[in-house]
Amino acid sequence: MDKLLLLGDEAIAQAAIDAGMSGVYAYPGTPSTEITEYIQKNKIAAERKLHSEWSANEKTAMESALGMSYAGKRAMVCMKHVGLNVAADAFMNSAITGVNGGLIIVVADDPSMHSSQNEQDSRYFGDFAMMPIFEPSNQQEAYNMVYEAFDFSEHFNVPVLVRITTRLAHSRSGIERKTLKNENKNSFPGDLRQFVLLPSIAKKNYRILLGNQARLENESEHSEFNKYIRGDNKSLGIIASGIAYNYLIENFEDEKVPYPVVKISQYPLPSDMIKELYEECETILVLEEGYPFIENKLTGVLGDKKVKGRLTGDLPRDGELNPNHVAVALGIEKPITDYTPNILTGRPPALCPGCGHTDVFIAINEVMKDYGPGKVFSDIGCYTLSALAPLKSINTCVDMGASITMAKGGVDAGLKNVIAFIGDSTFTHSGMTGLLDCVYEKTPITVIISDNDTAGMTGGQSSHAEHMLYKICKGLGVEEDHIRTFTPLRKNHEEAVKILREEIEYEGVSVIIPHRECVRTLERKHKMKVKVTKMN
Amino acid sequence: MKADIILSGVGGQGILSIAATLGTAALQEGLNMKQSEVHGMSQRGGDVSSNMRISDKPIASDLIAKGKADVILSVEPMESLRFISYLKPDGWLITNSKPFKNIAVYPDIEEIYSEIRKIKNHIIVNADEIAAELKSLRSSNIVMLGAATPFFDINFESLKKALQSIFENKGQDVVDKNIAALEKGREFALAEIKKR
Ligand SMILES: Cc1ncc(C[n+]2csc(CCOP(=O)(O)OP(=O)(O)O)c2C)c(N)n1
Numbered sequence: 001m002d003k004l005l006l007l008g009d010e011a012i013a014q015a016a017i018d019a020g021m022s023g024v025y026a027y028p029g030t031p032s033t034e035i036t037e038y039i040q041k042n043k044i045a046a047e048r049k050l051h052s053e054w055s056a057n058e059k060t061a062m063e064s065a066l067g068m069s070y071a072g073k074r075a076m077v078c079m080k081h082v083g084l085n086v087a088a089d090a091f092m093n094s095a096i097t098g099v100n101g102g103l104i105i106v107v108a109d110d111p112s113m114h115s116s117q118n119e120q121d122s123r124y125f126g127d128f129a130m131m132p133i134f135e136p137s138n139q140q141e142a143y144n145m146v147y148e149a150f151d152f153s154e155h156f157n158v159p160v161l162v163r164i165t166t167r168l169a170h171s172r173s174g175i176e177r178k179t180l181k182n183e184n185k186n187s188f189p190g191d192l193r194q195f196v197l198l199p200s201i202a203k204k205n206y207r208i209l210l211g212n213q214a215r216l217e218n219e220s221e222h223s224e225f226n227k228y229i230r231g232d233n234k235s236l237g238i239i240a241s242g243i244a245y246n247y248l249i250e251n252f253e254d255e256k257v258p259y260p261v262v263k264i265s266q267y268p269l270p271s272d273m274i275k276e277l278y279e280e281c282e283t284i285l286v287l288e289e290g291y292p293f294i295e296n297k298l299t300g301v302l303g304d305k306k307v308k309g310r311l312t313g314d315l316p317r318d319g320e321l322n323p324n325h326v327a328v329a330l331g332i333e334k335p336i337t338d339y340t341p342n343i344l345t346g347r348p349p350a351l352c353p354g355c356g357h358t359d360v361f362i363a364i365n366e367v368m369k370d371y372g373p374g375k376v377f378s379d380i381g382c383y384t385l386s387a388l389a390p391l392k393s394i395n396t397c398v399d400m401g402a403s404i405t406m407a408k409g410g411v412d413a414g415l416k417n418v419i420a421f422i423g424d425s426t427f428t429h430s431g432m433t434g435l436l437d438c439v440y441e442k443t444p445i446t447v448i449i450s451d452n453d454t455a456g457m458t459g460g461q462s463s464h465a466e467h468m469l470y471k472i473c474k475g476l477g478v479e480e481d482h483i484r485t486f487t488p489l490r491k492n493h494e495e496a497v498k499i500l501r502e503e504i505e506y507e508g509v510s511v512i513i514p515h516r517e518c519v520r521t522l523e524r525k526h527k528m529k530v531k532v533t534k535m536n
Numbered sequence: 537m538k539a540d541i542i543l544s545g546v547g548g549q550g551i552l553s554i555a556a557t558l559g560t561a562a563l564q565e566g567l568n569m570k571q572s573e574v575h576g577m578s579q580r581g582g583d584v585s586s587n588m589r590i591s592d593k594p595i596a597s598d599l600i601a602k603g604k605a606d607v608i609l610s611v612e613p614m615e616s617l618r619f620i621s622y623l624k625p626d627g628w629l630i631t632n633s634k635p636f637k638n639i640a641v642y643p644d645i646e647e648i649y650s651e652i653r654k655i656k657n658h659i660i661v662n663a664d665e666i667a668a669e670l671k672s673l674r675s676s677n678i679v680m681l682g683a684a685t686p687f688f689d690i691n692f693e694s695l696k697k698a699l700q701s702i703f704e705n706k707g708q709d710v711v712d713k714n715i716a717a718l719e720k721g722r723e724f725a726l727a728e729i730k731k732r
């Protein structure tokens with residue numbers, strides 16, 4: 001078969017289709033978005049009618065996938081690292097329920113925070129849940145591991161966490177496919193109460209999970225994805241996990257690495273391999289992308305002078321690794337400081353010219369001059385860029401939905417004339433429950449849901465809020481007189497300012513819904529139309 | 537054969553099309569390739585870059601190491617300077633001359649050119665002008681790709697074929713314009729080298 005040129009994300013998607021998956025569930029989030037988008041556009045997926053519609057958030061995605069597994073079919077959930085915080089309740093408990101159809105959770109971490117609020121390492125979550133973790137080192141391995149992971153999940157009655165990072169997700173390479181498998185048929189779990197986590201059943205299931213750990217570790221010791229690579233120079237032993245392994249190999253180009261190496265792509269950690277390396281070598285260098293997870297397991301509280309890595313400063317404590325960091329840790333190279341001419345200036349991302357959010361912020365800036373600084377709580381989306389010059393409009397961005405609830409906390413603490421600014425997709429992700437809190441307590445707050453019919457930040461995915469915001473807010477109990485809307489355009493500036501002033505003065509819950517489509521999705525639709533007319 | 541190329545520019549300027557063309561050509565020739573690209577936040581008008589690695593041997597790292605890039609190919613002059621610590625001492629910097637001004641204070645363009653001229657091997661291409669002559673302003677990124685082709689060992693015919701397959705669904709006219717852009721870019725660079 002010809003090789004396909006695929007992103008790491010797309011390799012995962014293709015593998016899941018080929019392995020007979022029946023549905024993917026996801027909420028967009030960089031760098032995981034392209035997994036689901038690939039399945040949405042794939043021909044076999046369309047023929048087989050595989051589920052690939054976006055979910056409202058990562059928790060609903062995780063639970064739907066678990067339901068599909070309950071019904072006997074193979075399911076995959078995809079999210080960015082912080083999405084796992086949202087899905088955590090379902091995720092942790094899915095390790096206790098176990099699976100019926102194979103279940104894979106793909107989480108894409110973003111070390112160096114290219115497009116994220118933090119760089120949390122999902123391996124801790126896998127470890128916490130006592131789930132096996134697959135951490136591919138390259139695109140082909142990502143394909144192979146996901147293809148295998150469904151069988152693995154079914155065999156060991158446990159979900160599998162697949163952890164990738166930005167570089168693998170967004171790097172393209174040639175991929176060889178395996179044969180296309182059939183989907184599972186519907187079936188119920190052998191025990192119809194397997195998924196009833198009443199204490200009596202949960203205790204039993206938990207003991208099964210605990211009992212499974214030794215078998216899972218044994219699998220790691222013999223996995224084709226973990227390797228003990230012999231080396232003659234025992235002054236150093238190297239543990240390299242995930243894509244960090246590539247940076248090691250890169251430094252020796254055509255030669256073999258002279259030191260013994262343990263390559264790790266499957267967890268729980270293969271402790272026999274690691275112990276052997278430790279016995280055999282004078283010092284140990286741990287190369288891993290993300291937090292010092294393996295290094296910390298090795299050294300713990302007591303420390304061990306023999307072990308080097310991110311904790312000892314031999315590698316940087318934060319940010320993603322690269323071949324140069326590894327060269328320095330190996331003593332091959334002196335640190336190279338980045339040289340850039342002084343004249344070079346930064347080019348931060350910004351709202352697109354013509355974006356409707358900008359018009360809303362211009363109105364907010366004008367009105368808030370009268371109420372003082374520090375009162376615009378905001379959220380995650382394109383509009384977060386308004387924190388920067390020239391707009392400098394917002395004061396917070398923490399996690400999806402936090403604008404409304406943090407504003408509420410601010411009001412409860414005595415702040416007056418407070419705004420919560422949130423996007424349509426973020427509102428249906430996690431804003432609705434916070435608004436209900438405000439309605440319940442009649443909190444004096446002005447919530448602005450800036451509706452552009454899409455999740456713009458992640459590339460324009462469909463939004464669950466489409467044509468629904470008014471109805472949702474009314475249904476949650478916001479008074480109809482205080483659900484206002486306008487079209488954010490320069491010519492409507494005076495109207496926007498008037499509405500904002502009136503609602504900020506109102507001593508109760510108001511929702512303002514400025515509505516104008518994202519100019520990027522509009523542009524794309526226009527292009528599509530032109531293409532279709534040409535084809536006709 | 538090995539080519540480590542850093543592509544740079546501003547979100548929306550078409551460096552991913554350059555990367556797709558190179559990648560498709562490399563795969564046609566049975567070469568190994570890895571290409572890491574930027575998705576997400578910085579696509580909103582921020583600086584973007586891509587690491588393109590092509591080799592007849594297996595490629596380990598998705599990222600090019602500092603001081604190892606054979607070519608920096610930039611569709612924007614200031615952005616051509618952002619990654620110069622990655623260029624190897626005898627590597628080539630090929631950049632478009634036309635600034636993309638979407639920031640409050642863009643540095644003096646003459647100072648940028650003089651920084652570029654400090655690099656031993658450099659070519660500054662007025663790609664927008666060349667593309668305008670071809671009546672295909674949107675092909676200025678492919679003019680830039682053409683200008684870089686003398687500095688890596690990928691078959692020129694394969695690149696043309698790649699353009700054919702990538703732009704096919706936009707009509708033969710678009711394909712032809714891009715092939716012409718590729719050729720003009722290459723001619724320009726070859727003439728520049730001759731002058732030296
Ligand atoms: C828990 C979590 N999931 C996903 C993301 C990724 N993400 C950031 S913003 C965004 C979409 C925002 O859409 P919307 O609120 O409508 O604003 P817009 O970008 O359209 O302005 C997504 C999916 C995230 N940061 N956190």
Ligand code: SF4
Pocket residue numbers: 350351352354355356357382452456457518519520521580
């Ligand atoms: S992508 Fe859409 S929502 Fe985001 S800044 Fe651009 S126009 Fe605005």
